[in-house]
Amino acid sequence: MTDNSAxxxxxxxxAGAKAAxxxxxxxxxxxxxxxxxxxxxxxxxxxxxxxxxxxxxxxxQIYVHPPQWYAEHDIDLRLGTAVxxxxxxxHEVTLADGSRxxxxxxxxxxxxxxxxxPVPGAGLDGVLYLRxxxxxxxxxxxxxxASRVAVVGAGWIGLETAAAARAAGVEVTVLERxxxxxxxxxxxxxxxxxxxLHRDHGVDLRFGVQVAELTGSxxxxxxxxxxxxxxxxxxxxxxGIGIVPNTGLAQAAGLQVDNGILTDERLGTSAPGVYAAGDxxxxxHPLLDRRIRVEHWANALHQPQTAAKAMLGRExxxxxxxxxxxxxxxxxxxxxxxxxxxxxxxxVFRGDVGAREFIAFWLARGRVLAGMNVNIWDVTEPIQxxxxxxxxxxxxxxxxxxxxxxxxxxxxxxTDEQ
Numbered sequence: 001m002t003d004n005s006a007x008x009x010x011x012x013x014x015a016g017a018k019a020a021x022x023x024x025x026x027x028x029x030x031x032x033x034x035x036x037x038x039x040x041x042x043x044x045x046x047x048x049x050x051x052x053x054x055x056x057x058x059x060x061q062i063y064v065h066p067p068q069w070y071a072e073h074d075i076d077l078r079l080g081t082a083v084x085x086x087x088x089x090x091h092e093v094t095l096a097d098g099s100r101x102x103x104x105x106x107x108x109x110x111x112x113x114x115x116x117x118p119v120p121g122a123g124l125d126g127v128l129y130l131r132x133x134x135x136x137x138x139x140x141x142x143x144x145x146a147s148r149v150a151v152v153g154a155g156w157i158g159l160e161t162a163a164a165a166r167a168a169g170v171e172v173t174v175l176e177r178x179x180x181x182x183x184x185x186x187x188x189x190x191x192x193x194x195x196x197l198h199r200d201h202g203v204d205l206r207f208g209v210q211v212a213e214l215t216g217s218x219x220x221x222x223x224x225x226x227x228x229x230x231x232x233x234x235x236x237x238x239x240g241i242g243i244v245p246n247t248g249l250a251q252a253a254g255l256q257v258d259n260g261i262l263t264d265e266r267l268g269t270s271a272p273g274v275y276a277a278g279d280x281x282x283x284x285h286p287l288l289d290r291r292i293r294v295e296h297w298a299n300a301l302h303q304p305q306t307a308a309k310a311m312l313g314r315e316x317x318x319x320x321x322x323x324x325x326x327x328x329x330x331x332x333x334x335x336x337x338x339x340x341x342x343x344x345x346x347x348v349f350r351g352d353v354g355a356r357e358f359i360a361f362w363l364a365r366g367r368v369l370a371g372m373n374v375n376i377w378d379v380t381e382p383i384q385x386x387x388x389x390x391x392x393x394x395x396x397x398x399x400x401x402x403x404x405x406x407x408x409x410x411x412x413x414x415t416d417e418q
Contacts, residue, residue, distance in 0.1 A: 004091045004102035005030060007311060010083045010249070011109030012036020014044050015278030015300040017064040019107050022308035024073050033076040033101065035083055035093075040133055041067060046297050048136040049160040050327050054167055055140070062133065086253035088271035105273050105311040108250060108261060109304070112243040112279040112295065117152060121214030126221035126236045130157050131243075139238060143168040146235035150174075150224045152211055154181035156326060157240030159194060163328040165238075166201050173204040173232050175211060175224060189347045190360050190372065194328075197356065201329050206232075243295060245280045258282060260293040265317040266310040267303060275311060277303040286319045287388060288338055296324035321384040331356055334380050337370025337387040344369055348398050351376060359383070359405075366392035382406040 007023060009016045012034050020034050036042065043062040051057035070077040085094035086108075092100045114129040116122065128139050139161060142149065149165050151158045154176035165172045178184070180191035181198070198205055210227040214237055224232045245260040256262040256270040260282030267275045267283055276283075278300040282293040302320055309316035325334045339362035351358030351374075359379065362370045367390055371383035382405035386393065391410055397403040 004104055006101070006103050007032050007105050007107075008093060008101060008103040009034045009107045009109060010086075010093065011107075011111055011278070011280075012038065012042045012077065012079060013109050013111050013278060013300065014042060014064055014297070015109035015111070015304050016107070017042035018301060019109060019277060019304035019308055020070075020073070020075050021065070022305045023311065024075070026308050026312055026314070028308075028312060029074075030104075031076070032074065033078065034070070035078045035081050035095075037080070037082045038132060039080045041065070041070070041077065041079065043133060044297065045131075046325075048133060049130055049157055049164070052133075053136050053140055053161065053164045059133070083249060086249050086255075086274075088253055088255070088274055091273060103273070106275065107304075107307055107311065108269070108274065108276040108280060109278045109300075110246040110249060110280050112245045114239065115242040115244050117211065117214075117239045117241060119211055119213050121216055121221065122239075124214055124216040124221040125219055126216075127214060128236060128238045130161060130238065130240065139164075139236075142236040142238075143170050146170055148173070148234050149236050149238060150232050150234035151238045151240065152224070153240040153242070154178070154194075154205070154207075155185075155240055155242060156182070158238070159198065159328055160326065161238050161240065162198060162203055163201070166203060166329075171204075172202075173206060173224075173234070174198065175206050175209050175226070175232070177208065177210055179207050181205070184341050186360075186372075187341065187344075187347065187362075189349075193353065193356065193374070197329060197331055243279065245282075245293065247280060250274075250276070250280075262291065265319065267307040267316075267318060268310060275307045277307045283318060285338075286317055287321065292322070292338060294322050294324075296322070298323040321387050323380070323384075331374060333372055333374045335370065335372040336380050336383045337362070337368070339364075339370040346395070348395050350399050350401050361386075361398055363393075363395070366395070368393060368398075379405060385409060 042064040047057045047062045082096040083093045148171045151174045162172045181194045183191045212227045213225045215223045247257045250261045251257045261276040263283045265284045306316045306318040322338050323336045344362040344364045346363045348361045357375045359373045368386040373379050393408045
């Protein structure tokens with residue numbers, strides 16, 4: 001018989017560590033076990049493609065808590081440990097060594113993994129992905145020795161690593177199947193801003209191209225061949241073509257899975273006593289009245305508070321306005337809200353787009369779905385309030401920098417914290 005009184009968190013990530021913290025802050029004083037496959041204690045991932053990759057942030061800055069924090073809070077942190085099976089009926093998980101661990105409540109914070117490039121040559125040395133701190137170290141090492149790098153994919157990871165490579169003095173070619181970077185995120189109007197940004201910093205952008213194979217010699221990559229026969233020389237290839245939620249454990253256990261582990265607004269899964277948070281959770285969002293899976297830092301930071309309360313049987317619902325940020329060269333941006341491709345009918349700009357000091361708003365039927373501030377600060381809360389309100393706005397005033405954003409609300413509502 002196993003002890004089924006413990007609270008167990010699978011995934012020693014930002015979400016997992018914050019869930020452990022929230023459980024203790026909410027007064028849970030029982031057995032609390034945090035299990036992670038990596039040997040590193042929980043750390044944050046944004047620096048891996050930003051400050052840490054560029055050598056601006058020290059390694060110690062990436063960690064969620066100091067080393068002693070876990071023992072001080074009586075958290076059984078088990079690193080280098082894989083969970084291989086979940087039995088919701090018995091309330092047990094099985095570890096890689098065959099041992100079984102009972103739980104009263106379980107949180108799955110298993111995160112996601114980089115999508116692999118399915119072409120010949122993808123297994124050559126020098127083909128790099130970015131998810132872990134070790135991955136970031138390998139890319140940083142490549143920047144110190146390479147003169148030319150090819151980046152496959154013009155999403156967030158691709159663009160941020162391209163910016164870091166340029167800062168390191170490396171020549172960069174970005175290869176993207178779509179017509180513009182981040183086209184599926186922002187649409188054409190705003191995607192063009194990021195294309196111009198990278199071209200202005202010397203990046204060779206190739207759009208509408210498809211990778212046919214990675215070429216190499218002596219087992220090491222030396223370039224990329226496109227479907228039209230073009231060959232791009234490269235000393236290293238960084239692949240950033242998206243991530244896949246780590247749902248294998250949940251799916252094998254019979255939990256409902258569809259682009260992530262399906263949860264309700266309390267982050268509860270289809271199995272009693274099992275919750276999910278972070279990248280892996282496809283959670284019902286009360287504000288949006290639908291399920292969404294958000295692959296950004298803010299979700300991993302804040303969802304665990306909701307999950308912890310729900311695990312303790314308290315009222316809880318995750319309804320924060322989605323938020324993310326990026327830093328590339330001299331451009332810093334924050335995005336709040338949720339606008340799908342084809343889900344909006346208008347983009348309104350406020351400020352100077354050419355100077356990259358502006359706010360872009362995505363609207364549907366006169367209502368703000370999302371807003372992105374570029375090199376303009378301290379406006380996230382009023383943008384979130386506009387999104388949350390669901391009110392129609394005067395688009396002329398929305399575009400006017402002289403009109404305070406919060407004055408566009410018919411009545412003041414609560415805003416999210418960042």
